[in-house]
Amino acid sequence: MAPQNKILEEKVFTAERQAVLESWPTGPAVDFTGGVQYQLALPESKRFSTVLRWADKQGKTLLQPRAGVALLHEQIALLQHLEPVCDVLPTTIDAYTRLNRYDEADTGIVKSQSAGTSMLNGFPAVNYGLAGCRQVVESLSKPVQVRHGTPDARLLAEITLAAGYTSYEGGGISYNIPYAKKVPLETSIRHWQYCDRLVGKYEEEGVRINREPFGPLSGTLVPPFVSHCVMIIEGLLALEQGAKCITLGYGQGGNLVQDVAAIHSLRELGEEFFQAAGFDDYELSTVFHQWMGGFPENESKAYSVICWGAAAAAIAGATKIIVKTPHEASGVPTKEANVQGLQATRQTINMVHEQNFPFSAAMEEEVEIIKREVRAVLSRVVELGNGDLVQGTVQAFTAGILDIPFAPADSNAGVLLPVRDNNGAIRVLEQGAVPLPEDVLSFHRDRVAERARHENRDASFHMVVDDVNAIAKSALIGRPSLGQRG
Amino acid sequence: MALTVSKYYLNFKGLRGEHHQVNRGHHHCQYILWGYTMQQLTDHSLSLPTIVLGVIGADCHAVGNKILMSVLSQQGFNVINLGVMVSQGEFIDAAIENQADAILVSSIYGHGEIDCQGFREHCNRRGLKNIILYVGGNLVIGKRPFLEVEKLFLKMGFDRVFSSSVDLEAVTEQLKRDIAAQQWGITSLPVGMLYQSGVDIPVEAVA
Numbered sequence: 001m002a003p004q005n006k007i008l009e010e011k012v013f014t015a016e017r018q019a020v021l022e023s024w025p026t027g028p029a030v031d032f033t034g035g036v037q038y039q040l041a042l043p044e045s046k047r048f049s050t051v052l053r054w055a056d057k058q059g060k061t062l063l064q065p066r067a068g069v070a071l072l073h074e075q076i077a078l079l080q081h082l083e084p085v086c087d088v089l090p091t092t093i094d095a096y097t098r099l100n101r102y103d104e105a106d107t108g109i110v111k112s113q114s115a116g117t118s119m120l121n122g123f124p125a126v127n128y129g130l131a132g133c134r135q136v137v138e139s140l141s142k143p144v145q146v147r148h149g150t151p152d153a154r155l156l157a158e159i160t161l162a163a164g165y166t167s168y169e170g171g172g173i174s175y176n177i178p179y180a181k182k183v184p185l186e187t188s189i190r191h192w193q194y195c196d197r198l199v200g201k202y203e204e205e206g207v208r209i210n211r212e213p214f215g216p217l218s219g220t221l222v223p224p225f226v227s228h229c230v231m232i233i234e235g236l237l238a239l240e241q242g243a244k245c246i247t248l249g250y251g252q253g254g255n256l257v258q259d260v261a262a263i264h265s266l267r268e269l270g271e272e273f274f275q276a277a278g279f280d281d282y283e284l285s286t287v288f289h290q291w292m293g294g295f296p297e298n299e300s301k302a303y304s305v306i307c308w309g310a311a312a313a314a315i316a317g318a319t320k321i322i323v324k325t326p327h328e329a330s331g332v333p334t335k336e337a338n339v340q341g342l343q344a345t346r347q348t349i350n351m352v353h354e355q356n357f358p359f360s361a362a363m364e365e366e367v368e369i370i371k372r373e374v375r376a377v378l379s380r381v382v383e384l385g386n387g388d389l390v391q392g393t394v395q396a397f398t399a400g401i402l403d404i405p406f407a408p409a410d411s412n413a414g415v416l417l418p419v420r421d422n423n424g425a426i427r428v429l430e431q432g433a434v435p436l437p438e439d440v441l442s443f444h445r446d447r448v449a450e451r452a453r454h455e456n457r458d459a460s461f462h463m464v465v466d467d468v469n470a471i472a473k474s475a476l477i478g479r480p481s482l483g484q485r486g
Numbered sequence: 487m488a489l490t491v492s493k494y495y496l497n498f499k500g501l502r503g504e505h506h507q508v509n510r511g512h513h514h515c516q517y518i519l520w521g522y523t524m525q526q527l528t529d530h531s532l533s534l535p536t537i538v539l540g541v542i543g544a545d546c547h548a549v550g551n552k553i554l555m556s557v558l559s560q561q562g563f564n565v566i567n568l569g570v571m572v573s574q575g576e577f578i579d580a581a582i583e584n585q586a587d588a589i590l591v592s593s594i595y596g597h598g599e600i601d602c603q604g605f606r607e608h609c610n611r612r613g614l615k616n617i618i619l620y621v622g623g624n625l626v627i628g629k630r631p632f633l634e635v636e637k638l639f640l641k642m643g644f645d646r647v648f649s650s651s652v653d654l655e656a657v658t659e660q661l662k663r664d665i666a667a668q669q670w671g672i673t674s675l676p677v678g679m680l681y682q683s684g685v686d687i688p689v690e691a692v693a
Contacts, residue, residue, distance in 0.1 A: 095544040120596075220549045330628060330629035331624040332628045334628060408570040
C-alpha cells in the first residue's frame with residue numbers, strides 16, 4: 001500500500017518493529033520500556049530539547065561539531081576532547097552503516113584495530129549496539145545527537161534512542177536524494193515515518209526527542225527555497241507521527257544577505273505551514289551548517305570560510321551551528337583540528353552576538369522572494385498529492401517540481417541548475433519543471449544576466465562549475481580568470 | 487580502421503586520404519602515433535577512447551563526478567559514467583562490456599583504502615590485464631601526506647593517483663598520453679616530454 005501522511009497504526013508499527021530488531025544481532029537487546037526509563041532519568045543538561053529551548057530563549061547559537069571514528073574507546077575519547085569547546089555533541093555514523101552494510105562496518109572495525117587508527121569515516125553504532133552506545137552517552141555531560149545520511153535508519157534509531165541519544169538527524173527525502181542512488185522515495189519516506197513514529201512513542205511517554213531534517217541536501221549551490229520545501233515537508237511528516245521538537249536546517253550559501261534571509265524565512269515558513277496544518281504544540285528551532293562545499297586546502301584560508309559561516313549564523317540568529325574544520329579539504333579531521341574549528345567559530349559568534357545588525361531592506365526583499373518561491377512550489381506539491389503530502393512529494397520529484405541540484409538519486413530529476421549572481425547570491429539558471437512565479441523567474445534571469453554581462457560570457461554550465469570550484473580557490477564567485485589566487 | 491600497426495610498419499591515411507607507410511623503427515614514429523591519437527580524440531567521427539568513471543564503495547559524493555563527466559566528454563572521451571556507490575564488480579562489468587581503455591575510480595568519503603583493496607587483482611582475474619587504472623579524491627581517512635597516499639595506491643596496482651585538488655585538465659592530458667601509449671603498444675612515452683609540432687621525440691622501446 002502506498003505510504004500516506006497518516007500516523008502509523010500501532011499493530012503495523014509493532015509488527016515492523018520485530019523485523020527491524022531482528023535485522024542485526026544487536027537489535028534484540030533493545031527494549032523500549034528500558035529506553036524510556038533511561039531517557040527519563042537523564043538530567044535536563046543532557047537533553048537536546050531543553051538546551052535548544054534555552055538557546056532560543058537566550059538568543060544564543062549552540063556550537064556542534066561532526067565526529068565519528070571506528071573504535072568505541074576512541075569515539076569516547078574524541079567526544080570528551082571536544083566537549084569543553086562545544087555546546088552539544090554528535091555521533092557521526094560511518095557510510096557503511098548508513099547503507100545498512102553492517103558486515104562491512106564490522107570489517108572496518110577489525111581493520112581499524114590492526115591499523116591502530118580509524119579506517120571508517122564514522123562510528124558504527126549498530127555494530128556496538130545498545131551497550132556500546134550507552135557507554136558513549138554515559139561518558140558525556142552534554143546532550144548527544146545521531147548525525148548520519150541514512151535512507152533506512154530504523155534499527156539505528158531503535159538502538160541509539162534507547163541508549164540515551166536525545167536528538168536524531170535526517171528525513172525521508174533529505175537522507176535519500178543526496179545520500180542514495182536507487183532507493184525509491186516512497187521506501188525512504190515510509191522508513192522515516194517509522195523513525196518519526198518511534199520518536200512520537202517516546203514523546204507519549206514523556207520523553208522529548210529532537211528531530212532535525214537535513215537542510216544542506218547536496219551541499220552545492222542549493223537555492224534556499226529548494227531546501228526549505230524539503231524541510232517543511234519533513235517537519236510536517238514528523239509532526240504527524242507525534243514528534244514535537246523540530247530543528248529545521250539550512251546550508252550556508254555564502255552571500256550574507258541571502259543566508260540571513262534564508263534562516264529568517266525558514267523559521268517563519270515553518271511556523272506558517274505547521275500551524276496551517278493544525279499543529280500548535282511543537283517547538284521549532286533552526287540550524288545553520290557552515291559551508292558544505294569544497295574547501296581551500298590551505299588551513300588559514302579554511303579558517304576564513306569557517307568564520308564567515310559563524311558570522312552569518314550569528315547575524316541570522318540560528319539556534320545552532322554545525323562547525324567545519326581546517327582539515328575539511330582532506331575530509332575527516334583530527335580531534336585537534338576539530339577543536340580549532342570550534343574555537344574559531346566561538347570567537348566570531350561571541351563578537352557578533354555582542355552587537356546589533358539591523359535587518360536591512362535587501363534582507364527583507366530576499367525573505368519575500370524565498371517565501372513566494374516556497375509557497376508556489378509547496379502548493380503544487382499539495383495539489384499533486386490530492387491532499388496527501390507523501391504522495392504529493394513522490395509525484396513532485398517524479399515531475400521535477402521538487403528538484404535538488406547535483407544530487408545522486410535516480411528519483412531526482414537533476415534539471416534545475418543554480419548559479420551565483422553578481423553578488424554571489426544563488427539564483428536559478430535553468431528552472432526545469434519547478435513552478436516559480438513569472439516575476440520571480442524574471443528576477444532570477446535579470447540577476448544572472450547582470451553577471452553574464454559583467455563577465456562578458458554566457459551563463460552556462462561552465463559558469464556553474466566555476467562557482468562550484470570558487471571557494472576552494474579563495475573566491476565566492478567563479479569568475480572566468482580565477483586561476484590561482486594568493 | 488584507418489591506421490594499422492604491423493610488426494615493421496605503420497600504415498595510415500593522411501588528411502587528403504593518401505596512403506602513408508612508415509617504418510616503425512623510424513624516430514618519427516612516436517610522433518606520428520601520438521599525433522594520430524590526438525586527431526582521433528578531437529575528431530568525433532573516429533572511434534574514441536572509452537573510459538569507465540565512478541565513485542567507489544558506499545560513497546554518495548556526486549558533484550565532482552558530474553563535473554569530471556563533463557570535462558572528460560568535452561575532451562573527446564567516450565565516458566561510461568556509473569555515478570556513485572559503485573562496486574569493484576560493477577566497474578569491471580562496464581569496462582568489459584564497453585571495451586574500455588581505462589577505469590577512473592573516485593573516492594571522497596575516506597574509505598578508499600578499504601574499497602580499493604584487491605582491485606587490480608580483480609581486474610586481472612576478470613581478464614582486464616593491463617587496463618589503465620586511475621584513482622583520485624580523498625583516498626584515506628584524514629589529512630595524510632600525499633606522497634604516502636600515492637605510494638599506498640600505486641602499490642595496490644593503480645597506474646596513477648590524484649589528490650582531490652588536482653587540475654582535471656591535467657588529468658585528462660595524462661590520460662590521453664597513457665591511452666595512446668597503451669593502444670599502440672608503446673611501453674612508455676618519455677616522462678615530461680610534451681607533444682609539440684616539429685619536435686623529435688626519442689623512441690623508447692616499441693613493442
